[in-house]
Amino acid sequence: MAALNLxxxxxxxxxxxxxxxxxxVVLGEDVGRFGGVFRATAGLQAEFGEERVVDTxxxxxxxxxxxxxxxxxxxxxxxxxxxxxxxxxxxxxxxxEVAKYRYRSGGQFACPLVxxxxxxxxxxxxxxxxxxxxxxxxxxxxxxxxxPATPRDAKGLLLAxxxxxxxxxxxxxxxxxxxxxxxxxxxxxxLPLGQAxxxxxxxxxxxxxxxxxxxxxxxxxxxAAAEGIDCEVIDLRSLQPLDLDTLVASVDRTxxxxxxxxxxxxCGFGAELVALTQERCFLRLEAPAVxxxxxxxxxxxxxxxxxxxxxxxILDAIRRTVRF
Amino acid sequence: xxxxxxxxxVERVGAPASRESAPGTGAGDPFxxxxxVDEDGLVADESRVLLAGEELLRLHRAMVLDRAxxxxxxxxxxQGRIGFYVGAIGxxxxxxxxxxxxAPTDWIFPCYREHGAALLRGMPLAAFLxxxxxxxxxxxxxxxxxxxxxxxxxxxxxxxxxxxTQISHAVGAxxxxxxxxxxxxxxxxxGDGATSSGEFHxxxxxxxxxxxxxIFACRNNGWAISLxxxxxxxxxxxxxxxxxxxxxxxxxxxxxxxxxxAATRRARARAAAGGGPTLLDLVTYRMEGHSTSDxxxxxxAAAVVxxxxxxxPIERLRRLLLRRGLLDDAGVExxxxxxxxxxxxxxxxxxxxxxxxxxxxxxxDVYAEPLRQQREQLxxxxxxxxxxxxxxxxxxxxA
Numbered sequence: 001m002a003a004l005n006l007x008x009x010x011x012x013x014x015x016x017x018x019x020x021x022x023x024x025v026v027l028g029e030d031v032g033r034f035g036g037v038f039r040a041t042a043g044l045q046a047e048f049g050e051e052r053v054v055d056t057x058x059x060x061x062x063x064x065x066x067x068x069x070x071x072x073x074x075x076x077x078x079x080x081x082x083x084x085x086x087x088x089x090x091x092x093x094x095x096x097e098v099a100k101y102r103y104r105s106g107g108q109f110a111c112p113l114v115x116x117x118x119x120x121x122x123x124x125x126x127x128x129x130x131x132x133x134x135x136x137x138x139x140x141x142x143x144x145x146x147x148p149a150t151p152r153d154a155k156g157l158l159l160a161x162x163x164x165x166x167x168x169x170x171x172x173x174x175x176x177x178x179x180x181x182x183x184x185x186x187x188x189x190x191l192p193l194g195q196a197x198x199x200x201x202x203x204x205x206x207x208x209x210x211x212x213x214x215x216x217x218x219x220x221x222x223x224a225a226a227e228g229i230d231c232e233v234i235d236l237r238s239l240q241p242l243d244l245d246t247l248v249a250s251v252d253r254t255x256x257x258x259x260x261x262x263x264x265x266x267c268g269f270g271a272e273l274v275a276l277t278q279e280r281c282f283l284r285l286e287a288p289a290v291x292x293x294x295x296x297x298x299x300x301x302x303x304x305x306x307x308x309x310x311x312x313x314i315l316d317a318i319r320r321t322v323r324f
Numbered sequence: 325x326x327x328x329x330x331x332x333x334v335e336r337v338g339a340p341a342s343r344e345s346a347p348g349t350g351a352g353d354p355f356x357x358x359x360x361v362d363e364d365g366l367v368a369d370e371s372r373v374l375l376a377g378e379e380l381l382r383l384h385r386a387m388v389l390d391r392a393x394x395x396x397x398x399x400x401x402x403q404g405r406i407g408f409y410v411g412a413i414g415x416x417x418x419x420x421x422x423x424x425x426x427a428p429t430d431w432i433f434p435c436y437r438e439h440g441a442a443l444l445r446g447m448p449l450a451a452f453l454x455x456x457x458x459x460x461x462x463x464x465x466x467x468x469x470x471x472x473x474x475x476x477x478x479x480x481x482x483x484x485x486x487x488x489t490q491i492s493h494a495v496g497a498x499x500x501x502x503x504x505x506x507x508x509x510x511x512x513x514x515g516d517g518a519t520s521s522g523e524f525h526x527x528x529x530x531x532x533x534x535x536x537x538x539i540f541a542c543r544n545n546g547w548a549i550s551l552x553x554x555x556x557x558x559x560x561x562x563x564x565x566x567x568x569x570x571x572x573x574x575x576x577x578x579x580x581x582x583x584x585x586a587a588t589r590r591a592r593a594r595a596a597a598g599g600g601p602t603l604l605d606l607v608t609y610r611m612e613g614h615s616t617s618d619x620x621x622x623x624x625a626a627a628v629v630x631x632x633x634x635x636x637p638i639e640r641l642r643r644l645l646l647r648r649g650l651l652d653d654a655g656v657e658x659x660x661x662x663x664x665x666x667x668x669x670x671x672x673x674x675x676x677x678x679x680x681x682x683x684x685x686x687x688x689d690v691y692a693e694p695l696r697q698q699r700e701q702l703x704x705x706x707x708x709x710x711x712x713x714x715x716x717x718x719x720x721x722x723a
Contacts, residue, residue, distance in 0.1 A: 025503065051503050057533055062492045062526035069496025072431070072481065074504065077496070089522075096486045097493070105474035105482040106465040107689040141690050165692035194695075241695045 004184045007177040009151035010040045010116070013158035014078065016188045018048050021076060024162060027054035028063055028080030028116075037082055038118060038177060060090035064115060068098055071111040076162055084119035084171060085128045091136075098167045099142030114161045118174035119147075120212045120262055121294075121308055126301040132211075132263035132294070137169045138240045138272070144168040145240040146193060149214035151182045153237055156191030163190060173212035180215065194241035198250065202232035205256035205321050208247060208273060210236040213260045213309060220314035229322050239269060247273065248280045255286035256321045260309050265293040287324035292317045355563040357607060358587055359577040363635055365643025367582075374586050377650045383424055383581055384645060387416040387638050389663045390440035393449075394612075396667055397456065397470075401616040405675075406456045410471045412437040414579070414611030417637035418543045419513070420444060421584025422604065425592060426511050426539075431479045431497050433490040433512040436471050437543065438483075441513075445478035449666060453674035460678035465685050488514055488523030491540070495527050498536040509537045509595045511588070517548025519565060520556050528603065532569040537595030539588060540603045544578065545610035550623040563605035571601050578608030579637040582644070609635070683709065683716065 004012060018024045026041055026048075032055035035042030045053035056063050060081055067077035081087045087094065094115065102110045121130035137145045144166050148154040154172065161168040173180075199214070200221050209217035214235045221231035232250050236243065251257050257277055259270035270291040277289060292309040300307050360372045367373055375383070394411030401409045412419050415437060423432060423441035432441055439452055451463050455473045458466030464474060474482035481493065494512035501508035518524050519542060531538045542562045546553050559565060566573025572594070576587045584606055591602035609632040613620045645651040651659075683706060687698040694702070705715070714720040 025500075054499070057526070057530050059522075059526040059530070061522060062495070062530050065489060065492025065523070065527070066496030066499060066530060069433075069493035069498070069510075070500040071496075072493065073497040073500035073508070075500045092486055092489055092523075093492070096484060097489050100484070101482060102692070103689045104464065104468050104472065104484065105476070106463050106467065108463060108474050108476040109482055110692065144691070244696065 001183040002186060003181060004151045005178045006148070006151045006154050006173070006180040007038060007040055009154040009184050010158060010172060011042060011044075012184065013155040014041060014044060015047065016155075017159055017162050018044065018052065020188055021162075023074060023076040024078060025052045025054065025070060025075050026078050026080065027056050027067060029056060029058055029082050031055060031080050036080065038174065040116070040118075040172070041080065060086050061093050064090040064093040064098060067113045067115070068093065068101065068111045071113045072109060077113045078162060079113065079115050081115060081117040083125075083129050084117040084133050085131045087115075087117055087133060094137070094143070094169070095140050099140045102166075103142060110165060111167055112165050114158070114168045114170050116158075116170045116172060118177070119171040120173050120175050121299055121304050122175035122212065124301070124304070127298050130299040130304065132171075132261065134169075134171055134239055134261075135263055135267060135269050138269055142167065143240065144193060144238070145171065146238050147171045147173065147211040148237060149173060149176070149211055149235050150180055151184045153191060153235075155184050156189065157193065157237060159188060160190035160193050164193060168193075171211060175212040176215055193238045194243055195238065196234050196236045196243035196246040198232060198246065199235050200231060200233035202230040202254070204230045204254055205258060205318055206232045206234060206247070206250040206254045207258045207260065207314065207318065208234045208236060209260040210239065213262050216309065216311045217260050217314055219311040220318060223311060223315050224318045227319075229318060231318060244276060244280075247277060251277050251281045252284045255284050256324075257285075257289040258292060258314065258317050258321055259289065260292045260314055262294045262308055264296045265291055266296050268293055287321045290317045290321050355561045355573060355575040355605070357575050357577050358583050359580050360582040360586060361580050361640055361644050363640055365640060365647050367644070372586060373582055374589060375582060377648065379424070380582075380641070380645060381650060383420055383585070384638070384641050384651070385659055385663065386420050386424075386440060386444050387581065387641065388659050389443065389666070390416045390420065391638055392660070392663045393439075393667055396671075398612075398616060406470055407458075408470045408616055409456070410436050410615040411612060412440060414632065414636065415543055415545055415608045416440060417581035417584050417641070418541070418545075418578035418606040418608045421581040422511060422513070422539070422541045422588045422606070425585045425588035426509065427507075427592070429479065430508055430592075431481060431494065431510040433481045433494045433497075433510060434483050435490065435513045435515055435518070435543065436483050436485070438513050439471060439473055442473055442475050442478065442480045445475065445480055447473070447475040447478060447480065449670040450673045451475070453670050454677060457674055457677075457679065458681075459674065460681045461674070462681070465689070466681045488518040488521035488527075490514070491518070491523045491527030492530065494538050494540075495531045495536055498531065498538045499534065502536070507596055509539060509592050511539045511541060513541050513543055515548060516542060516544040516546065516553045516556055516562060517551070518542070519562055528566070528569045528571065528601070531601040532571040535598070535600040537598075538601040539591050539595065540601060541588070542603065542605050543608060544605055545608050547610045547614070547624070549614040549618060550620075561605055563603060566603035569603075571603060573603045573605060575605040575607060578606030579635045579640060581637055581641055608637070680718070
């Protein structure tokens, strides 16, 4: 075990898997000689060379498209999109090509690859360095979507994503890249995709979050406990596939649900989670499910703390739900 | 006005002007049109015919098959037996000449008019026809429109509809092969319309920067649905676009299969030897509509097509074969009859298969293994069909 931050855990996972599997390659803008603008790929080019850690020209569509071609030829590419906000130029490749390649070829071809991208607000990044585009990817059949919240999960889930037979969008919560620290196993053991974790067992209300907002949900739950409210907190970790059993079992017990995400509310993944739970837990619900989310605006610069669903807003939602 | 513009285009890229710019006489033209066989089937420089008689005959047969298949399938579409078709009539030399010059293990990344190349690579005709029908035996399991085939045994990648997306796939495949130490040179096809796409720029730039062995084959057929090439680009040729990327650009008479083959083979040898990528500007002409959903009479005068009839790539090759005594008139007829019979047999075989893939196939291959929601939704759909068979009755689908 070593104490690492989330960024170091990502780096550790990439290094571990590149040592284990010669098919793994990393490509993207500034990922090679510089080691990435966040340093997620630091030191990889020195160890694995320029052929396996590729500094690409500045074009996200080309990064993902080339990664698809590499996968067809038998590699396990891990392209990096420098910020999730810049995935949009690559949307044609991600949605039209990567997501559909297996299906549209009748299963003749597959393109296992992992598109890593730092996402989310709270770093004074304005519109274009702060967004949380997970819903776009979850809405696209053929993609898996994984969001770790802790260093341990970042390593274990990234290892699993690289070994997965399907394309994975791996969203890294850059707000806690350095703030989230914890013990990370040194081996190459992967954590299974599609398993949520109950990080705080409780009885009165289920609070669901992922990525950076799990930390806020956890803080809100601790503050609620001080007020005598017993929250169960779930870190989904994998949004597609979704661990619906864990969610439903929890809401069946608590009868109350608060969903937290920093993406805009309308058509956010929270809407899907609320729909899924009301379909399955209707007779157990004691209160309407509540979404605590970013707002239906572009991501702001100066007022980003107001925009983000941080602990105080979550706590307020918990209180309202419990008192309903 | 339109006719004038189109006439100007014919002047600019057409054979009469290009003939003057053949190698050796094209002083001042940095991208002379490479041609080996002229429209009468005459060869000025025998040393440039790299194909043996047997190979010429094989290509001739493949081109005749491609043409006959397209004609037959357009008829089938009009009869309502297939839903859609996009053919390569007039472009057979560009498609097949390039494909034939590649090694069998080189990936082909097609646009959507290259099914002739898939067949040349060994995709069974009946399998292709099953894909057109979208039936239970279709390799693509009936998930895509016709002419969106894939054929893994031949490294023939999967066709999609967005324009130019396949270009960077070829770049990535070339990179991967380099890492693996495999001599593999991908051939990627696209049309002149794709040269306006970001994908074209991104792919060519990436390949050139990293000196990757890729052959970029532009089937420059003069049209992107209704838009002529001079409204697609202000550049006089597609080939010259290569200059800005720092790669070789070669302009070839795309209706001369011998020239297309020679230029592609040269580009492949160069790429395999570490010489980097090549952009091939295969100047040809789309003789028919964009697809069966298109009516070119709405935007193109019939007169502008006429000059290209004389430049028909199959007729040109036929004249060469006749002149060389490789084939006589009876032989030409025999090939036509064989090809027609081959199509007839394959069509009968394809149409005999169950017309619709099973319900569960709708949910397969989204992921390697279906997720919970695919399993649940299959059960939901099966339940809906059981409750009301109209759900799965194609006769009940019309709006």
